[in-house]
Amino acid sequence: MKKPVQAINAFRTFAAKRNISNMKRKLTFLLAISFICCLSVSYGQTRLAVHPDSQDVVILYENDVHCGVDGYANFAALKSNMKATHKYVTVVSNGDFVQGGSLGAASHGRNIIDIMNEVGYDYVTLGNHEFDYGIPRQMELMEELQAECLCCNFKDLRTGKPLYDSYRIVNYGDFDVAFLGMSTPYTINSSTPTYFKDDKGNYIYSFCIENFYDVVQKAVDAARKEGAEYVVVLSHLGDESEGEGGVNSPSMIENTYGIDVVLDGHSHSVIPGTIMKNKKGEDVILTSTGTKFEYMGVLTISPNGKFTTELIPTATYNKGDYSVLKLISSIKEGYKKVSEQVVFTSDVKLAAYGNKGDRLVRNQETNIGNFCTDAYRTVFGTDIAFLGGGSIRADLPQGNVTYNDLYTMFPFENGTCKGECTGELLLDILEFSVSIAPGEFGGFQQVSGLRFEYDSSIPSPVVYNAHHDFDGVNGERRVKHVEILNKETGNYEPLDPKKIYTFAASSYVAIDHGDGFAMMDRCTNIQDLGVLDTDIILNFLENYKNKHVGTEYESLEGRIKDIK
Numbered sequence: 001m002k003k004p005v006q007a008i009n010a011f012r013t014f015a016a017k018r019n020i021s022n023m024k025r026k027l028t029f030l031l032a033i034s035f036i037c038c039l040s041v042s043y044g045q046t047r048l049a050v051h052p053d054s055q056d057v058v059i060l061y062e063n064d065v066h067c068g069v070d071g072y073a074n075f076a077a078l079k080s081n082m083k084a085t086h087k088y089v090t091v092v093s094n095g096d097f098v099q100g101g102s103l104g105a106a107s108h109g110r111n112i113i114d115i116m117n118e119v120g121y122d123y124v125t126l127g128n129h130e131f132d133y134g135i136p137r138q139m140e141l142m143e144e145l146q147a148e149c150l151c152c153n154f155k156d157l158r159t160g161k162p163l164y165d166s167y168r169i170v171n172y173g174d175f176d177v178a179f180l181g182m183s184t185p186y187t188i189n190s191s192t193p194t195y196f197k198d199d200k201g202n203y204i205y206s207f208c209i210e211n212f213y214d215v216v217q218k219a220v221d222a223a224r225k226e227g228a229e230y231v232v233v234l235s236h237l238g239d240e241s242e243g244e245g246g247v248n249s250p251s252m253i254e255n256t257y258g259i260d261v262v263l264d265g266h267s268h269s270v271i272p273g274t275i276m277k278n279k280k281g282e283d284v285i286l287t288s289t290g291t292k293f294e295y296m297g298v299l300t301i302s303p304n305g306k307f308t309t310e311l312i313p314t315a316t317y318n319k320g321d322y323s324v325l326k327l328i329s330s331i332k333e334g335y336k337k338v339s340e341q342v343v344f345t346s347d348v349k350l351a352a353y354g355n356k357g358d359r360l361v362r363n364q365e366t367n368i369g370n371f372c373t374d375a376y377r378t379v380f381g382t383d384i385a386f387l388g389g390g391s392i393r394a395d396l397p398q399g400n401v402t403y404n405d406l407y408t409m410f411p412f413e414n415g416t417c418k419g420e421c422t423g424e425l426l427l428d429i430l431e432f433s434v435s436i437a438p439g440e441f442g443g444f445q446q447v448s449g450l451r452f453e454y455d456s457s458i459p460s461p462v463v464y465n466a467h468h469d470f471d472g473v474n475g476e477r478r479v480k481h482v483e484i485l486n487k488e489t490g491n492y493e494p495l496d497p498k499k500i501y502t503f504a505a506s507s508y509v510a511i512d513h514g515d516g517f518a519m520m521d522r523c524t525n526i527q528d529l530g531v532l533d534t535d536i537i538l539n540f541l542e543n544y545k546n547k548h549v550g551t552e553y554e555s556l557e558g559r560i561k562d563i564k
Contacts, residue, residue, distance in 0.1 A: 053085070053087070054085055054086045054087065055087060055088075055173065055174070055302075055303050056086060056088070056300050056301065056302050056303070057086075057088040057090070057172045057177065057300065057301040057302075058082045058086045058088065058089045058090070058298060058299070058300055059089075059090045059091075059092060059232065059263075059298075059299040059300075059301070060075065060078060060079055060082065060089065060090070060091045060092070060296065060297065060298060060299075061091075061092050061093070061094060061234075061263045061287075061289065061296075061297040061298075061299060062075065062093055062094070062289050062293060062296060062297060063093065063094035063095060063096065063127075063236070063263070063264065063265025063266070063288055063289055063290075063291070064094075064095070064096045064100075064127070064265050064266065064268050064289075064290070064291040064292070065093070065096065065097045065100075065112075065291070065292060065293055066096055066097070066099065066100025066101060066104075066129070066291060066292055066393075067097075067098075067099065067100045067101025067102070067103050067104040067105075067112060067292075067411070068100070068101065068291070068292030068293045069101070069103055069111075069112070069115055069328050069331075070293070070328065071292070071293025071296070071314045072115050072116070072118075072119050072293075072324050072328065073320035073321050073324040073325045073328060074293070074296065074314050074317045074319060074320055074321075075091075075119060075293070075296055075314075076118070076119040076120070076320075076321030076323075076324045077317070077319035077320050077321045078296055078298075078312065078317065078319070079091055079119065079120065079321075080321060081319070082298075087173070088172045088173070090122045090123070090170065090179075091119065091120060091121045091122050091147075092121065092122060092123045092124065092147075092179065092234055092263065093116070093121060093123075093124040093125070093147075093234075094124075094125055094127070094234050094235060094236055094263050094264060094265035094288075095124070095125050095126055095127025095128075095129075095130065095183065095234075095236035095265045095266070096127030096128070096129045096130070096236065096265060096266070097112055097116065097124070097127070097130070098112045098113065098129070098130055098132075098133070098141060099129040099130070099132045099133075099411060099412070100129065100292075100393060100411055101407075101408050101411055102335065102339060102403075102404050102407035102408050102411065103331060103332070103335060104411065105407055105411045105412070105413060106335055106407070108133045108137055109130075109133055109137065109141045110141070110144070111331050113141050113144050113145050114327065114331070115324065115327060115328060115331070116145060116146075116147065117144075117145065117146045117147075118323055118324050118327050119321070119324055120146075121145070121146070121147035122147055122148070123147055123148050123149075123150055123168060123179045123181070123234060124145065124147050124148075124149055124150070124181075124234070125149070125150055125151055125181030125182060125183060125234040125235070125236055125265075126138075126149065126151050126154060126164075126181070126183045126187075126236065127183065127236045127265060127266065128183065128184055128186070128187040128190040128191050128236065128266070129191070130142075131187065131191040131192070131195060132191060132192070132412055134192075134195055135195050135196070135205070139163075142164075148165070148168060149164045149181070150164060150165055150166065150167060150168060150179060150180065150181030150234060151163070151164045151166070151181045151182060151183055152166035152167070152180060152181060152182050152215055152216060152219040153182050153183060153185060153207050153208040153212060153215050153216070154183055154187075154205070154206075154207055155205065155206045155207075155208060156204065156205060157203060157204050157205060157206050158204055164181070166180060166181070166219040166222070166223075167179060167180040167181070167219055167222070167223045167228075167231075169223060169226055169227065169228050172301075173303075174303050175229045175230065175303070175305075176227050176228050176229055176230075177228060177229070177230045177231075177232055177301065178223035178224075178226075178228035178230070178231045178232070179232055179234060180216075180219055180220065180223060180231055180232070180233050180234065180259075181233075181234040181235075182216060182233065182234070182235055182236065182237065182252075183207055183236045183237075184207070184236055184237050184238065184247070184266055185207040185208060185209035185212045185247050185468075186207070186209070186246075186247070186468055186516075187207045188203075188205070188207060188467065189467070189468055189469065189514065189515055189516040190390070190442060190514070190515060191514070192508060192512045192514055193512050193513045193514060194511070194512045194513075195512075203467075209247070209466065209467060209468060210466055212247050212252075213247075213252065213255040213256060216252060216256050217256050217257075217258075220256060220257075220258040220259055221258065224258055229305075230260045230261075230301065230305070231258055231259045231260055231261075232260060232261045232263065232299070233259050233261065233262045233263065234263055235249050235252070235262050235263060235264045235265065235266075236264075236265045236266045237249040237252055237264060237265075237266055238264065238265065238266030238267030238269070239264060239267050239269050239271065239286065239288065240267040240269070240439065240440065241436070241439060246468075248267075249262050249264045249286055250276060250286070253276045253277075253278050253284045253286065254276070254277070254278065254279060255279055256278060256279055257278045257279045257280045257282065258278075259278065259284055260284065260285070260307060261284065261285045261287070261299060261307055261309075262284060262285065262286045262287070263287060263288070263297065263299065264286060264287065264288040265288060267288070268290060268291040269288045269290070270288065270289065270290040270294060270295060270311065271286055271287050271288040272287060272309060272310070272311050273285050273286070273287045273308075273309035274286045274287070285307055285309060287299070287309045287311075289311060293314040294313070294314065295311035295312060295313055295314060296311070296312045296314055296317065297309065297310070297311055297312075298310045298311075298312060335404075338403055339402060339403050339404035339407070340402055340403075340404065341402060341403050342400045342401065342402055343401050343402060343403055343405075343406060343538065343541065343547070344401050344541045344545070344547040344548060344549065345399060345400055345401065345547070345548050345549070346396060346397070346398055346399065346401055346548070346549040347398065347548075347549060347550050347551050347554075348367065348398055348549065348550075348551060348553055348554045349395060349396070349397060349398040350367050350368035350371050350395060350396040350549070350553060351366060351367060351368055351395050352366060352368050352369075352389075352392045352393070352394060352395050352409070353394075353395055358440075359389070359440055360389075361389030361390075361392045361444070361446060362389040362390060362440035362441055362442060362444045363389075363436075363437050363438050363439065363440050363441065363444055364437075364438075364444075364560065364562070365446070365556050365557075365558070365559050365560040365561075366389075366392075366446065366556075367553040367554070367555075367556060368392060368395065368396060368409075368446075368553075369387065369389065369392065369446025369447075370446065370448065370553060370556070370557065370559065371396075371549065371553050372387055372392060372446065372533075372537065373385040373386060373387050373446050373447055373448035373449075374448045374540070375536050375537050375539075375540035375541075376416065376448065376504040376505070376536055377448040377449050377504055378540055378544055379504075379536050379539050379540050379543075379544075380416075380418045380504040380529075381502075382418055382449070382501075382502040382503050382504045383449055383484060383485075383487070383501040383502045383503065384426075384447065384448065384449035384450045384484065384485075384501055384502070384503045384504075385447070385448040385449060385503060385504040385505065386429070386433075386445040386446065386447045386448075386503065386505055386509075387445065387446050387505065387506055387509075388442055388443045388444065388445055388446075388506065388508070388509055388514070388515055389441075389442060389443075389444045389445070389446055390441075390442020390443065390444075390515065391410065391412060391414060391442075391506055391508065391533070392409060392410070392446070393408065393409060393410070393411055393412075394408040394409045395409075396409055406534050406537060406538075407534060410532075410533045410534050410537070412508070412533075413532055413533075413534075414506045414507060414508045414532065414533045415506070415507035415508075415511075415528060415529070415530065415531065415532060415533075416504065416505070416506060416507060416529050416531050416532070416533055416536055417504070417505060417506075417507045417510050417511055417526055417527055417528050417529055418502060418503065418504045418505070418526070418527055418529065419502070419503060419505075419510060419523045419524065419525055419526035419527065420500050420501065420502055420503070420523060420524045420525045420526075421500070421501060421503055421522070421523045421524070422497065422498065422499065422500055422501075423482075423484075423495045423496050423497040423498065423499050423501065424497040424498070425519060425522050425523065426450075426482070426495065426501060426503075427477070427479060427482065427495070427497065428470070428473065428519045429445065429517065429519060429520075430445065430452055430454075430479045430482065431460075431461070431462060431473055431477055431478060431479050432462055432470045432516070432517060432519065433445040434454045434456070434460075434478055434479065434562075435460040435462040435478075436460070437454070437456050437478075437562065438456050438562065441515075442515050443509070443514075443515030443516060443517060446560075447559050447560065448559075449484065449485045449487075450482065450483060450484050450485060450492075450495075450559070451482075451483050451485075451492060451557070451558060451559045451560070451561075452479055452480070452481060452482040452483065452559075452560065452561075453479075453480045453481045453561045453562075453563045454478040454479045454480060454560075454561070454562060454563070455478050455480065455562070455563050455564050456478065456562050456564045457564040458476055458477075458478045459475070460478060461473045461474055461475030461476060461477055461478070464516070465518070467516075468516055469513065469516040469517075469518035470516050470517060470518045470519050471518070480563070481494075482494070482495040483495060484496075484501065500524075503523075506533060507528055510523065510526060511526060511528060
């Protein structure tokens, strides 16, 4: 639908071409105005006669939307309403927008870019999941996005130059604000490591993990030198730990100075506005909106330099932009026919998340993890199977389960593989899997065909290399009492470190060494099967489950136990 002014001008052109009489033209013109006003009222927006008077700068922000597309209509409406009362309104995203749901996966991100363009973003930074469709696709999507991409620490090692500008300075009348973007330096591990290498296995891209704080400080200093009075960071670092000494938003704040506000993403945390101290002991605001538009963020900068943040619950913001609603509806309609087909039925809910939204698959055994890894092990006929909890992005409901449910659970289109590993190597895999527990880790492995215990009270003995990949074990292991299921007897038997076991896994971990699983290069006879994870589930359901899941997954089996 045309915007109001465009619609009015279009009518005038139409009337002139058709030589409508002045009286009829005036009458029809008034009717057009009435119709447009009715649309504005229906969707809770002011679209005409805007007279902004506030000199405050409003920055609307979100993070980790992960294809939660319905919230974009609310976000666009909030933008329109703010523009009705404020002269300066800027809209930003802190990353992870093109992936996380079926509408994104089905179009490799293009549907989301189209919606964001309709909203009218100004600046974005890159989340690690912006790379899930490969770097060429990531760059293509950023070209199609009308907003400017900012990232100070994504560099091409062949040229030594960043692929995007670090910051952009915006004049807001009385003062200038620099928007500075940054991605987690662990993007390579939490995306697909092979995407960032050449055909010889050498890294050709970097996120500056080795000198991250220096890179950030250099960008901040440059923005200040260029005239920025304030620096607002678009961050995809997260506030959670990436292991001992890891980089996150709090550590970035503590190791730099010159930043005023950090709009954060990556950890899916809800942070209305926390005051932290920078390297010089000065106040810095840290804020984050959760995920999938739980909240919409509003940062206000007054002419006297006062900063305030507010999180608006999206679910209770009963306003939606008409043009965005229309586009989302059109996209959904095109996808609806396939997505709503029922794939199977389940007597139990297969849960990836807890009642409070905590991601259970990232730090404990789950019934959905058992179901998925059973599918891998059964279809491929291997001794064991394992799957990173970060690959499982949604629950599967009790009752009818649709294609949309499956693609929402597995949005990455990961390939699958099988191979062989020694019992000794399996111990390293499991040790790395629980290295952050009870903290959340996307590489926490859900398992089938084995069970084990670990003690999270023991400091993790895992040693990391410069890229934060697994580099060995030094100290007492957390993992204890590993047992392997004997397929013939149905009994569990102690793991034999010297024995070779067959395994099924996601190619993301076993071939691409995602999440830092560098030890997987010691596996043998790995076969990339060219089959997507969703296809494995469908095969399992049709050939082994008669398209029905009963109560066998109602209770956990004790495959993974923390004995602390």
